[in-house]
Amino acid sequence: MASARWPCLVLALLSGLAASGFPSHPVQLLRKRSLQEGVVDDIEIYSTKISCKVTSRFAHNVVTTRAVNRADKAKEVSFDVELPKTAFITNFTLTIDGVTYPGNVKEKEVAQAQYQKAVSQGKTAGLVKASGRKLEKFTVSVNVASGSKVTFELTYEELLKRHKGKYEMYLKIQPKQLVRHFEIDAHIFEPQGISMLDAEASFITNDLLGSALTKTFSGKKGHVSFRPSLDQQRSCPTCTDSLLNGDFTITYDVNRESPANVQVVNGYFVHFFAPHGLPVVPKNIVFVIDVSGSMAGRKIQQTRDALLKILEDMKEDDYLNFILFSGDVTTWKDHLVQATPENLEEARTFVKGIDDRGMTNINDGLMTGISMLNRAREEHLVPERSTSIIIMLTDGDANIGESRPEKIQENVRNAIRGRFPLYNLGFGHNLNYNFLESLALENHGFARRIYEDSDANLQLQGFYEEVANPLLTDVEVEYPENAILDLTKNSYPHFYDGSEIVVAGRLVDGDMNNFKADVKGHGAFNDLTFTEEVTTEKITLWNGDAPSTFSWLDTVTVRQDGLSVTINRQKNMVVSFGEGVSFVVVLHQVWKGHPVHQDFLGFYVVDSHRMSAQTHGLLGQFFHPFDFEVSDIRPGSDPGKTDATMVVKSHQLTVTRGSQKDYRKDASVGTKVICWFVHNNGEGLIDGVHTDYVVPSLF
DSSP states (O other): OOOOOOOOEEEEEEEEEEGGGSOOOOHHHHHHSOOOTTEETTEEEEEEEEEEEEETTEEEEEEEEEEEEOSSSOEEEEEEEEEETTOEEEEEEEEETTEEEEOEEEEHHHHHHHHHHHHHTTEEEEEEEOOOSSEEEEEEEEEEOTTOEEEEEEEEEEEOOEETTEEEEEEEEOOSSOOSEEEEEEEEEOTTOEEEEEEEETTSOHHHHHHHEEEEEETTEEEEEEOOOHHHHBSSTTOOSBOOOEEEEEEEEEOOSSSEEEEEETTEEEEEEOOOSOOOOOEEEEEEEEOSGGGTTHHHHHHHHHHHHHHHTOOTTOEEEEEEESSSEEESSSSOEEOOHHHHHHHHHHHHTOOOOSOOOHHHHHHHHHHHHHHHHHTTOSOSSOEEEEEEEESSOOOSSSOOHHHHHHHHHHHHTTSSOEEEEEESSSSOHHHHHHHHHTTTOOEEEEOSSTTHHHHHHHHHHHHSOEEEEEEEEEOOTTTEESOOOOEEEEEETTOOEEEEEEESSTTOOEEEEEEEEEOSSSEEEEEEEEEOOEEEEEETTEEEEEETTOOEEEEETTEEEEEETTTEEEEEETTTEEEEEEEEOOOTTOSSOOOEEEEEEESGGGSOTTOOHHHHTTSSOOOEEEEEEEEOSSTTSEEEEEEETTEEEEEEEEEEEEOSSOTTTOEEEEEEEESGGGBTTBSSOGGGGOOTTOO
16 A cells, blocks of 8 residues: 655745844743733734635735743744645735845755754744545644744745635634634625625534624625624633634625626636536446445445435436446446436445455546446447446455556557546545546546545535536536646546636737637537637726726726716626716627728717706717707718708708617617718817817826
8 A cells, every 4th residue: 555645845944043033022021911812822823813805716825923922942843734635825924023024935854954953943934735535634833932923924826716606715713722813804806796605614513603704795896704703612611712714705696697707807808708508418328436445444435425415416317337346346236327316326335245355456446437338338228418427436445456657548548539537536545546536637537635534425425416417528628829838737538517617818909809719519409609709908997096997898887976886798888876867878889890890889868868068078068059040951972972051059050861779779770860960070069179189098
């Protein structure tokens, strides 16, 4: 059996200052103070703040903890921070009495040696190690001089993935003592708009959580704040220890008027794709289960429990089989069978009888399952529009038959040949997880570690729920040729309900105004194509010096100080203020690829009678009636149009008969209106000249 994997990368910080070399402090005053609540072993952690900023599913998190050493001598202070395994650290600093020392990335052995040397010399030093289950645990130990204050700050970032219809952000809370100022502050900005936002804590009752938690969302912005007082942190009304010990989870989702959303910033784009409401594609699934001796006891029982629950969720259009491997290979059926009620009942009987036996022959177990899926497709034993999946569960390394990891990978890769995904579940730590992960990734799947806890069966069920509902297969995301550079992965064998496909890239022309994105895939009944028209044209609203940027792809309402701005996706923008005065900016879209005409904006005034008589400007001067007279109608220079003489504002003008569209009642087609056109930029009709109304560099 292989030993558990231990990450080889750590963060180390060496300040290079001896404890005796710290600036002097009024330590005597600190000693005279009675030790307060929140002081454990002479160390007081008086502030912890977790600040989270999420923009377009990308989270930027800063963990800041402040402490003071109230002992008469230098002491070691430890900070524990648990991060999601998909996160990456971008900054790490220690600030000691106002002086900040940045961290450096070191290999584990080098960092450990430097840390031990620094501590032995009485210097302040920090070391970060990694371990954990869902999260990676980073422990930082710092030697702090008597009376000194230390601030620990760790910055990490991660791309939030959509999981079962929600984006999830996990924060591990474990201050280990009462903290005077404890706060989680999360701000979320999603250009599509936020459809739901929630937060929960595993360590506190809902009643108590509600009194310390605030959560709000409107339009594109959401906010979560968790600020428990000292009393709310107590494990009991008279206790001095903290109940803050567990997971704090923020979940949210975004509005989805269309399956896709493309965001463009500074010549780069990110394409999110998550359709819903599609019928589920039937699946042909083979479970390859390790029943070697090491699975004996609770492991095999939890596996049976999980499989029984999974059988309850199988759909009648699905096909399935079970393959058990130890020293040899046993199959439930010779071929895949449909998940009819009768077959499922027989399957339950088989699962209840699964027991442990012998060695671990991973190669033969997988090859049997792959061969069965290939034969089912070739012999048309399964529906044409269905997808195949193989799931393997093992708790150890191959130790009989073909046991070389690289050879097993070669055999599996040559047998699957990219036709369906392989998902590997590693039970416990006594296995080569790197091998399982590589084996899955090169066959369009992924690996998960199942932890040996009381909820292992729930972990297995949770994984199955992720892949239980495929909505599309062979998904291809396509963009115009010669328009995109540096594209990330844009081909996916499956899209599962509740997940999301994310593709990013760079535009060849950073000033490109629009382009088209197509997503193609095979559905349960037919082939589907989703097309997203992308535009980078922006609507910017200014509040003082603070801009908010939107696009014509948005549907959003912004209200502030008596002003309301509503953007209706690809239609219009309505600006209202005062006692019902409204302006409408209509996005007029013409035929795609028209050789002459282009999309344009029309500005319209609604309820102009509400405007003051003093309202002026290019439009304001015409909000109220004025006198004019038209005479001497005659043929014009254009044979199809007539000219006339108009007397207005003491000016005699030549005007031409024509027509114009009025879009106030019908924004898409408009109404034809017969009118007189004034020449020379309205000279004689408008007050002054037209350049009087042009303001350069307005913004």
